Amino acid sequence: MSNYLSEHNFPEDLRKMDYDQLELLSYELRDFLVESVSKTGGHLASNLGIVELTIALHRCFDTPRDKIxxxxxxxxxxxKILTGRMQDFGSLRKYGGISGFPKTCESEYDVFDxxxxxxxxxxxxxLAAARDMKGEDYKVISVIGDGAMTGGLAYEALNNAGSMNTxxxxxxxxxxxxxxxxxGGLSGSLGRITSTDKYVHMKTKVKKGLSKVPVVGESVISGLHNVKEDIKYTVIDGILFEELGFKYIGPVDGHDIKELCETLERAGKLKGPVxxxxxxxxxxGYSKAEKQPNVYHGIGAFDVDSGKPLKKTSGESYSSAFGNKLxxxxxxxxxxxxxxxxxxxxVGLEGFxxxxxxxxxxxxxxxxxxxxxxxxxxxxxxxxYVAVYSSFLQRAYDQILEDVCLQNLPVTFCIDRAGVVGADGETHHGLFDLIYLRSMPNMTVLAPKDGPELEAMLEFSLKSDGPCAIRYPRGTAIDLGMECADSAGRSIRLRDGADADIWAVGSMVKPALEAAELLMADRISAGVVNIASVSPLDEAFLMEAADDFALLVTVEDGVVTGGVGEAAKALTAEKDTKVINLGWPDQFIEHGTQEQLYQKYGLDAGSIADVIRQNIR
Ligand SMILES: Cc1ncc(C[n+]2csc(CCOP(=O)(O)OP(=O)(O)O)c2C)c(N)n1
Structure with a gap:
């Protein structure tokens, strides 16, 4: 039996293989995906669904010259597998390994991060506009899911592309x-296009090689004349895309490599946006993922036969603590x-x-x-209550400021995955919410140290008359068994100290308390304050607390520049206290486990203790 995956040089060899060979390759790719992702975790279901399309794209286009x-x-x-990275899949999403997303530093075939x-x-x-201006000649292909097509940016681009006619x-x-x-409406419309009767009927017609194909829309008729002659796809519906200036071809069977290749080749010859x-x-191809594509969208390591996760989750997550409380x-x-x-x-809202x-x-x-x-x-x-991952909320900066804060409306932002998130890396870490939210007028910004404090803050938000943001990390909702802040503008001392004080924000309270414990071995007495309210800050409390210490260390799970630590430093600038701000540097943070990243960037308990040891007078 042939082993196409290991014996060939891809993507070049895709262009030499016949359709039967390509189909066999698709089986091998699926087996490889299931085996490999079952060990590393990752986005399985989406990749199983796009095997033939990826083969067809690399076969029909001259990548990396043409851009996907x-x-x-x-x-x-x-x-990634077809562009020289198959051997690296054991390290997928692991610290130092290949990313689960396109990365230009990994390959010339990846066009953007x-x-x-x-x-x-x-x-x-x-890219296409620049190509035209420079008189260059390559194809540009954007591959977008129906989910991603619900994002407004996609429509702005379609609208623009239609008028540019490139x-x-x-x-x-x-x-x-x-x-x-x-x-949504578009999803309904796409569903109608592909709804059983019409789509199945059309596919049957295609199979029979019917030559008379209905075509709708003047621009489409002229643009697709030849396509219509040679490949028997209908150009029906898709009115929205046609109205925006696109030639619409479809629907095509995304698992039929031949059908896909014929369509792509023809589309490559058409002028304007298609x-x-x-x-x-x-x-x-993996029955468990077919049945529950949502579960296998993004999954940890699992057993292939049973489909069960290999690692048991430990305790209730912050997401479900939030969902249950709401x-x-x-x-x-x-x-x-x-x-x-x-x-x-x-975000934990399935029960709600x-x-x-x-x-x-x-x-x-x-x-x-x-x-x-x-x-x-x-x-x-x-x-x-808007429940959203920190990194995705970045999309809505203007709406938060203009539509919520300016009107002083009681909208609560429940910001999940705040701080580093782990394997998804750069694009998904939530390191910027604190710095932009704390400067917004009228906005209360809270960061719970544990699950009970998250609940107390949610209760508070319902009583509040203005906008409120509550940010919490990915992971288990711990219970530190300590007093909880249940209002805006509060900080709470959790531990007394004499030599140094640690002012910690949200998830950093736990390592701060652990650091104080570690320091006891060196006879260093460190206090710990929970800065539960990031905005407004508990200024009076903090000013007074600073008087008692020669060394103050702030710790936050966000970028340092513009963060809470800098605010604390400014607040205590007149005092004779040395202030050190710990948090994330101004750089994009790679993927790895949360623990690996905290350690590398000096935000685990041991590193916090080290900073205090080194700076104590
Ligand atoms: C701005 C933003 N919001 C949310 C997400 C999380 N997210 C990743 S994939 C995905 C669904 C995408 O669906 P679709 O484009 O249809 O791709 P599929 O996985 O179905 O192939 C979502 C919501 C994201 N990546 N970016």
């Missing part, structure tokens, strides 16, 4: 799924509304959504819209 841009980039594993959704058409259009191929990989089932609508199945609050107060931007499970379907909104991958939508709800007397 993967939207989000979580589905780029097959692309991506991780956030809905950017591929804009990026592609920019050569750009957009491949819409439609599997009907975002992480959970995809939502959108190919490929229908795929998320999780294809569900309880909603039981008592019918103004409570929960909003997610396509991350219902990730089941129990209160009318008070839960999945708005699609549309963080900016989720915030302004919440502002509307709040204005009309509701109490919206």
């Amino acid at each position: 841009i993967w939207d989000v980039g979580h589905q780029s594993y097959v692309h 991506t991780g956030h959704s809905s950017t591929s058409i804009s990026l592609g259009l920019g 050569d750009l191929i957009v491949v819409l990989n439609d599997n009907g799924m975002s992480i959970s089932r995809n939502i 959108l190919i609508h490929a229908v795929t199945q998320k999780g294809k 569900t309880q609050m909603a039981d008592k107060d019918d103004r409570v509304i929960a909003i997610s931007a396509a991350m219902t499970d990730g 959504c089941r129990k209160n379907p009318k008070r839960f909104f999945d708005v699609g991958i549309a963080e900016g819209h989720s915030v302004t939508f919440a502002a509307g709800l709040a204005k009309a007397g509701m109490r919206p």
Whole structure:
């Protein structure tokens, strides 16, 4: 039996293989993906769904001269395998290993470093415009999922591309799924296009080699005349894309390599922007992922036969602690509304959504819209809770400032995955929320040290009349068994000390307490303060606390520049206290486990203790 994966030189050899060989290759790729991701964890279901499309793209286009841009980039594993990185898959998402997203430093085949959704058409259009201006000649192909297509940026790009009329191929990989089932009007429209009767009927017609194919739209008729002659795809529906100036081709079977190749080759010959609508199945080839594509969207290491995770989760996560508490609050107060931007499970809202379907909104991958939508709800007397990962909230800076803070509306931002997140790396670490939120007028910014404090802060937010942000990390919601801050503007001393004081924010309280314990062995007495309220700061308390110490160390799970530590330093500038700020440097932080990263960047208990030892007078 042939072993195509190890015996060939890809992507070049894809161009020499026949369709039967390519199909056999697709089986090998799926086996490899399941085996490999079951050991490392990663985005399995999306990659299983895009095997044939990736083969077809690299076969039909002259990569890396032609540029393929993967939207989000979580589905780029097959692309990585076919572009010289198969041997590295044992290190996928591990510290020092290859990334789970495209990385220009890894390969010339990766055009951009991506991780956030809905950017591929804009990026592609920019490349295409530059190519035209420079008189160069290469193809640009943006591959975007139907989930990513719910993001506003994608429409801005489509609108722009239609009017620029440059050569750009957009491949819409439609599997009907975002992480959970995809939502919204476009999703409904795509669903209608591919709905059983019509799509199946059309596929049958294609198979029979029918030559008369209905075509809608003048521009499409002229542009696709030859396509219509040779390959028997219908150009139906897709009106939205046509109206925006695209030639729409589809739907095509995204698992039929021959059909895909014929379509891509023809599309490559057309002028102006073209959108190919490929229908795929998320999780294809691994029955467990086919049945539960949401579970296998992003998964830790698992047993291939049973599909069960290899590692047991330890205790309740912050996400589910948040979701459970909000569900309880909603039981008592019918103004409570929960909003997610396509991350219902990730942010812990699946229970809330089941129990209160009318008070839960999945708005699609549309963080900016989720915030302004919440502002509307709040204005009309509701109490919206926008649950979002820290790094994705970056998308909504302007909406938070203008639509929520300026109006002083009671919208609460429940910011999950704040701090480093681990294996997803640069694009997903949540290191910037503190610095931009703490400068926003009217905004209260809170950071719980543990699960009970998160609950207390959520209760507080419901009583508050203005915007509130509560940020908490990825991982288990610990219980330190200590007093909890349940209002804005509070800091709490958790441990007395004489030689140095550690002022810690949120998740950094635990390592700060551990550092103080470690220092006891050196007869250094360190105090610990929980800066529970980042904005407003408990200025009076902190000013007084600073008087008692010659050395003060601040620790936060965010970038130092513009962070809480710098605010504390400014506050105590007149005092005779040496202040050292610990946090993340102004650089993009790589992937690795949270523990590896805290240690490397000096934010674990041992490193905090070392800083105190070295600086004590
Ligand atoms: C701005 C932003 N918000 C949320 C996410 C999280 N996210 C990653 S993939 C994904 C779903 C993408 O669905 P789709 O584009 O259809 O790809 P599929 O996984 O179904 O192939 C989401 C919500 C993100 N990467 N970026």
